[in-house]
Amino acid sequence: MITGERMAMVDRNAAALGVARKQLMESSGGAVAGAVRERAEPGAGVTLVCGRGNNGGDAFVAARFLEAYGLRVVLLGRPETITTRIARENWEALRAAEVPTETCTDSADFDLGDPDVVVDAMLGTGVSGALREPEATAAAAIDDADATVVSVDVPSGFDADADGAADDAHESPGDAADDTGDDAAAAPVDADVVVTFHDEKPGLADLDAEVTVADIGIPDGAELFVGPGDLRPLARDPESHKGDHGEVLVVGGGPYTGAPTLAARAALRAGADLVRVACPESIAREVQGFDEGLIVRPLPGDRLDAAHLDRLRSLAAEHDAVVLGPGLGDADETLEAVGEFLGGYDGTAVVDADALQVVPRVDTAATLICTPHQGELRGMGGETAADWRERADLVAEFAADLGQVLLVKGAYDVVSDGETTRVGRTGNPGMTVGGTGDVLAGVTGALASTQEPVHAAAVAAYANGRAGDMAVEENGYGLVATDLLDRIPHALRDEGGDE
Numbered sequence: 001m002i003t004g005e006r007m008a009m010v011d012r013n014a015a016a017l018g019v020a021r022k023q024l025m026e027s028s029g030g031a032v033a034g035a036v037r038e039r040a041e042p043g044a045g046v047t048l049v050c051g052r053g054n055n056g057g058d059a060f061v062a063a064r065f066l067e068a069y070g071l072r073v074v075l076l077g078r079p080e081t082i083t084t085r086i087a088r089e090n091w092e093a094l095r096a097a098e099v100p101t102e103t104c105t106d107s108a109d110f111d112l113g114d115p116d117v118v119v120d121a122m123l124g125t126g127v128s129g130a131l132r133e134p135e136a137t138a139a140a141a142i143d144d145a146d147a148t149v150v151s152v153d154v155p156s157g158f159d160a161d162a163d164g165a166a167d168d169a170h171e172s173p174g175d176a177a178d179d180t181g182d183d184a185a186a187a188p189v190d191a192d193v194v195v196t197f198h199d200e201k202p203g204l205a206d207l208d209a210e211v212t213v214a215d216i217g218i219p220d221g222a223e224l225f226v227g228p229g230d231l232r233p234l235a236r237d238p239e240s241h242k243g244d245h246g247e248v249l250v251v252g253g254g255p256y257t258g259a260p261t262l263a264a265r266a267a268l269r270a271g272a273d274l275v276r277v278a279c280p281e282s283i284a285r286e287v288q289g290f291d292e293g294l295i296v297r298p299l300p301g302d303r304l305d306a307a308h309l310d311r312l313r314s315l316a317a318e319h320d321a322v323v324l325g326p327g328l329g330d331a332d333e334t335l336e337a338v339g340e341f342l343g344g345y346d347g348t349a350v351v352d353a354d355a356l357q358v359v360p361r362v363d364t365a366a367t368l369i370c371t372p373h374q375g376e377l378r379g380m381g382g383e384t385a386a387d388w389r390e391r392a393d394l395v396a397e398f399a400a401d402l403g404q405v406l407l408v409k410g411a412y413d414v415v416s417d418g419e420t421t422r423v424g425r426t427g428n429p430g431m432t433v434g435g436t437g438d439v440l441a442g443v444t445g446a447l448a449s450t451q452e453p454v455h456a457a458a459v460a461a462y463a464n465g466r467a468g469d470m471a472v473e474e475n476g477y478g479l480v481a482t483d484l485l486d487r488i489p490h491a492l493r494d495e496g497g498d499e
């Protein structure tokens, strides 16, 4: 099962692996044509009703496979308004090959005729909101026609991101009064067959239609390996306000000063709106001196202990995510305080460094993202393996046992909650230098304040490694952790963009 939004990420990741979207479209169109051929003999009337996005593009491809039929290719809209390059190229290929095409810009002119099969390729997973004209009129005509309706990917008007169908009406001025009443007009196109791509979409199984999943050649790696597509949900709403992008509390320091500071600065670079550092007062001035953008909340003394718990709890409750561990050290009273804090916390925390060893023995309602390297993983009772595939399986099993998210660092970073496993392949041997893990913990904290935990951890691993790759590309090895900070914002942006 995959949502439309996740599908768009996977699709972008496939492109980054070298499997271009246009290749996928060729498979999609072929699969749609196959579904038509199974249901009608050559010569039968087949009308393709095409929208201006890639859903329509799939049908332009299908048309090349269906020339033996009584074919009509109807584009809803002017060809200049086709929204994507690859759909336009496939439209132009039909024109160049003199495959007959039609355009319909005014819903009053829409005439479906009397085909044996209608291919509904108006809108796929890119749709938002109720159907507009001329799609609304065309949808009503398709529902009224005495034809087998084959929908491309999803019935047009169906919301593949919600659990169920879009609930707004596609009423057309002339045809809204359906004899089954308003509800029929409120539904997406009433498909007989849905040829959906790559994986089942939520809600399709509830439709009264035959749903087939077509494999369009997306490699498994486009889902497993974190890629630029995973950055899509980080795009910001221009209307956003301070606080919309998360407030992060870093709890760290005492024996060490650099670690909590790096984590906190990384969280700012990863887009958190506010980052506060709760650290022993012995290092508070030094932490503040590193970066005027940080807010420091000193805790009495020179290391974390149980006397700080009340203060920590009230601070934690005011933040979207906590990063717990960088530079805390492993004094008994500190680890005890970490355990007690987690035991009473029910928010989201990234746990790193010495704090990790506490996790297996703590009973907590919190959502934890644990970021061990392989040595720390063994310290927690987990197993590792040299082969990354084996390691991924072991990490998934251990995450399931813990009931938490693991981000196990290595040449291939493995992220899992026991159900979903992702692998980050960015990074380089220069990153074994001290402090890069603190940066990763901070980035993870910032992302965990707005994203699902597995996605946050996966994107953090990807971006941290990518920042390291950018630094090495510019300067060669001799990388230091602070080199990553300025590069985090670039590493969190998809500079390749969309096709």
Ligand SMILES: NC(=O)C1=CN([C@@H]2O[C@H](COP(=O)(O)OP(=O)(O)OC[C@H]3O[C@@H](n4cnc5c(N)ncnc54)[C@H](O)[C@@H]3O)[C@@H](O)[C@H]2O)[C@H](O)CC1
Binding pocket: 007, 011, 021, 024, 025, 026, 028, 051, 052, 053, 054, 055, 056, 057, 058, 083, 084, 122, 123, 124, 125, 126, 127, 128, 129, 130, 131, 132, 133, 135, 152, 153, 154, 197, 198
């Ligand atoms: N990996 C894959 O699954 C592949 C899927 N493909 C197909 O691409 C579509 C998604 O394409 P996209 O271009 O993102 O969007 P759509 O074609 O669904 O629609 C965009 C189109 O529709 C207009 N629009 C948006 N909302 C409305 C509305 N309420 N009423 C009318 N029109 C609307 C918008 O302006 C655009 O013009 C996916 O479903 C697959 O079919 C590719 O084959 C690649 C591989």
Ligand SMILES: [K+]
Binding pocket: 055, 120, 121, 122, 123, 124, 151, 152, 153, 154, 155, 156
């Ligand atoms: K469709």
